[in-house]
Amino acid sequence: MKLRSHPLIALTLAATSLGSCGGPGPAEEPPLSAEALAAVTQNAGAPTKALAREVDDLFTMDGLGETRALIVMHDGKIAAERYSEGYDADTRFVSWSMAKTVTAMMIGQLVGDGLLRLDSPAPVPRWQRSGDPRADITLRHLLQMRSGLEHTEVGEPLYESSEVRMLFLEERDNMAGFATAQPPEAEPGEKFEYSSNTTVILADIAARALTDSSDPEARRLAVSDYLQARLFDPLGLTSMVPEFDRSGTLIGGSLMHADARDWAKLGELLRRKGSNRGEQLVPRSWVEEMVKPSPASSHYGLQTWLNRPNGEPQHPLFPDRAPHSAYSMIGHMGQYVFVSPEQGLTxxxxxxxxxxxxxxxxQQLADVIELYPVRGR
Incomplete structure (x- = not known):
């Protein structure tokens, strides 16, 4: 004879079974909104819902600030793209210090053209006077932020910061003049000191390499035409707008404007080691040099932040959560173009x-990155 379970016995057994599991199971995640799902493409290279959720968290979680634009590129294709209210694919975003990496690309092109030399003394006229210790500062020293010049990026009070004085106060009309006039405080190459003034010196060097004229408009045109012909047009950067000061010097450490897709194109150019559709826009060897650690700072290359351990409690990226071969443009208040060649990511x-x-x-951005496997360069 077949025994039938009594309903009361079955209910009791079920309750006992649940109690033995040590409490309720994990809470179900809330359903994804249509906006969250629409941000992810069909061939995203990662689980669609997981990527949609991590991207959504960047826009909706408390305590992260305001994410206004996000693009995830995988193997050269858009995997996810989303904008917050009031912003879209046509919005130009200010670079802040992400511009430094673009300036380094231009310097690399000029080195490739034979107009500049990486390990020769930087061609700054006022440093060439007899007995001036700054004559030993090389282009490499400037690119790696180890010139030894007395530059204070963040000052107390704020108006005493070299950057603030240069960008917004009394020195804004001739930024390179102010930056190159600063005295040395250390031997060239001795220590790392992040400095927007240093990148303006690089921009001034670029202008001098391209024109002998001191006329501001001639200087501006020489640099803007070079960037347009050698980088912006070939890469299809239709939204890119660089700013110049009144002396015609590119504000190469702080002020370039472009939409999110154009910033992604610059990241992709670096991931492909300077190549775009078969054309080598930036020398491959130069891009490789950009992402080598400086002798004075393991997490900085040539105007580029590296995802390498630095032995310090604070790090601008997350070397514990992404490959050490990854690197990033980084700008004030949370602007990032992060590149991980081993994951095919920008x-x-x-x-x-x-x-x-x-x-x-x-940390939330790292959650997105960790959805993609490391597969080698």
Whole structure:
């Protein structure tokens, strides 16, 4: 005879079974919104819903600041793209210090053209006077932020910062004049000191390499035409707008404007080691040099931040959560073009986050990155 379970016995057994599991199971995640799902393409290279959720968190989680634009590129194709309210694919975003990496690309092109030399003394006229210790500063020293010049990026009070004085106060009309006039405080090459003034010196060197004229308009045209012909037009950067000061010097450390897709194209150019559709826009050897660690700072190359351990409690990226071969353009208040060649990734995050928010936001960005396997360069 077949025994039938009594309903009361079955209910009791079920309750006992649940109780023995040590409590309720994990809470179900809320369903994804249509906006979250629409941000991810069909061939994203990662689980669609997982990517949609991690991207959605960047826009909706508290404590991350405001993400205004995000693009995830995988193997050269858009895997995810999303904008917050008031921003879209046509919005130009300010680079802040991401411009430094673009300036380094231009310097690399000039080196490739034979107009500049990486390990020769930097061609700054005022440094060539007899007995001036700054004559030993090389182009490499400047690119790696180890010139030894007395530049203070963040000052207390704020108006005493070299950057603030140069960009916004009394020195804004002739930024390179101010930056090159600063005295040395250390031997060239001795220590790392991040400095927007240093990148303006590089931009001034670029202008001098391209024209003998001191006329501001001639200087501006020489640099803007070079960038347009050698980088912006070939790469299809239709939205890119660089700014210049009144002396015609590119504000190469801080002020370039472009939409998110154009920032992604620049990241992709680096991931492909300077090549675009079979044309070598930036010498391959130069891009490889850009992502080598400086002797004075393991997490900095040539105007480019590296995802390498630095032995310090603070790091601008996350070497514990992404390949050490990865690197990034980084701009003030949370602008990033992150490149991971071993994952085929370029990720653009643009927005507004303060220091505490950036730390949390970067961990959420790492959640996106970890969805993609490391597969070799």
């Amino acid at each position: 990720i653009v995050r643009l927005g507004h986050s303060n220091r505490e928010e950036r730390e949390a936001m970067l």
